[in-house]
Amino acid sequence: MLTVDHLDVWFGHAPDRVDAVQDAIFTVAQGESFGLVGESGSGKSTILRAIAGLIDTWSGTIEVAGQAVSARRRDRAFYKTVQMVFQDPYASLHPRHSVDAVLSETLRLQGMDDIDRRITRLLSDVGLGSGFRFRYPHQLSGGQRQRVAIARALAAEPRLLLLDEPTSALDVSVQAEILNLLADLRAEHGLTYVMVSHDLAVVGHMCDRLAVMQGGRIVEVMDVQALRQGTARQDYTRQLIAASEGYARA
């Protein structure tokens, strides 16, 4: 579904050029859920943004559903295949657009017909009743906003969903609801996920395989079994797992 090969991403120009991602290589199979983990600044979100077309200063190969994508231009078919859900539902929804406006605008942009029926469907898909349709973001809780953001991503009926820390702005009880929702949607719609998170437990719960990043490079690609059993090959991965287990008094 997704192939990333020798991907370099940079910002700025020499001599101030920052190489945010260097030589990233991984593939994600159809229907798979793939995690990207690492500390802030490790380049995990940058990879996601390069795939989504939000950054154009990259080289290498990105193939989505067998089609190589270009750094500069993406066609409408691309955005029908790939959609993204962002970290902060408080920032990613327009404060003066109602849920109805958000979804109908997206559907119209995607060239969909029968918009009224589709909005009802999308809202019920993400577990919001039709009573939420004419609400504004400030009338929704954080979890409900993230459900709207997920509905907006699903509006294009994508096959690949890019999830950038989808629950890190939410309370743990709400996080559980959103993670369950994402798992259900993946099973129902046969979606492929690429999920960025700093929380290894969340990635362990959601993903089949994951890449561990440090300083712009992928240091290890492993499956979740190895993460659970602590059989990481790289020292850095083992440190990260140990640190994420919590605080041991020095």
Added chain:
Amino acid sequence: MTLLSVQNLRVTFPTRQGTFDAVRGVSFDLGRERLGVVGESGSGKSMTGRAILGLVRPPGRVTADRMELEGQSILNLPERRMRKIRGRRISMVMQDPKFSLNPVMTIGDQIVEAYRLHAGGNRAAARQKALDMLAAVQIRDPERVMGAYPHEVSGGMGQRIMIAMMLAPDPEILIADEPTSALDVSVRTEVLNIMDRLVRDRGMGLIFISHDLNLVAQFCDRVLIMYAGRIVETLAARDLHQARHPYTQGLLNSLPRLDAPVDRLPVLERQDAWRDGDMISQSLETEFPGGL
């Protein structure tokens, strides 16, 4: 020994729909210990911290039967007297150093200003104190950091600078509101170690506000669990995983765990009874289990 005693603390805000009670009758005593305050957003945990420091602005109202710092009432003091307590005797570290440091002032100037405001003294002595504090929070090159602006340091370093600034006047109580939530896990351990050591060496009382149950269980001595503006359960941190209140249990269960994979995460079913039900509390002998 009790540093801070709070009895029946209430914080209310008038709204168009009537008054909103952000904190509804919170009572606790703080000794020389690490006290964790856990709850979800909107549970009133941050508002409790702000009320203690007199940081609730009108039209918000703070009432309590008692709010005493070492026997002296600090409830609704006039701002001029509160300023002598805030920072000097009770300090606060906020969540994100990006928003709590002044972006157009060097770090050195900020620490010196904060220190002289509370302790007085000349610039040279304050500067030396600032250098010592930066060294105490394990900043390797304090001279360089003194001259740097906040945007030139990382998040973890910014948070350590905040801690250095707050601890310079030697407060008796430190209120830390999600001090590590904006930090990476590897930096988090470092910042916690520093706070832990300072609390132990100086015999401070620490109120550690957090939404991270596992972290609080490992870092604190005692935990208060808040729900809808009230404390629903209080227990020794090491017993957190044997919590008896269904809300605490629900929170713990909703966390995904690497060592115990499940297909679906249990979802918390909120019950109206939790809003006003009885508090579950351990007996007095475990009140200060970590006992410094």
